[in-house]
Amino acid sequence: MLRTIAMGVLVGSAILLTLIVFRKKLGWAWLSLFGTHLILAALGIYIVNFSGLLTEIYIPLNPATIGAVTVLGLPGVIMLLGLKITLF
Template sequence: MKAYLLWGLMIGSGGLLALLLLRNRFAIQWLGALSLHVVFAAVLLYIMNLFTPYTHFELPLNAVTVGIVSILGIPGLAVLTALKLWVIV
């Protein structure tokens, strides 16, 4: 019973936070830019994984890798690639 109360409080507070964020015009623009970065990062990782049969190199498409590439961009992809090659070899 306590778990339902905790989840209810978390969902309610998350909804109130979303309501407060969406009332501000700057926040909507910020969320749009963030969404664009996340989509671009996912597409970039997907395109890189399309070449896996030729390069035998694969980066997983998960929240961590998408987050790193979203924040850092192309240099983030290079960092992930170098890290993967360094750990493998």
């Protein structure tokens, strides 16, 4: 029962989001901008992992870390480095 309700909410929100994107004439520019941010986030994490400056620190590439760096940019990479140093 709960799973059916959750799927209904997911499908309904997807349909409404699609209607908003096509009704407001947002185009596909936002998608290319998001893709660019996503690629730069992964590149920033790769640079930290394989630069050799901090050999004991490795930031895993997973949706949470890439999402944080996509939203926050370069300060997100620094935040992840700080968290890795202080917590682990």
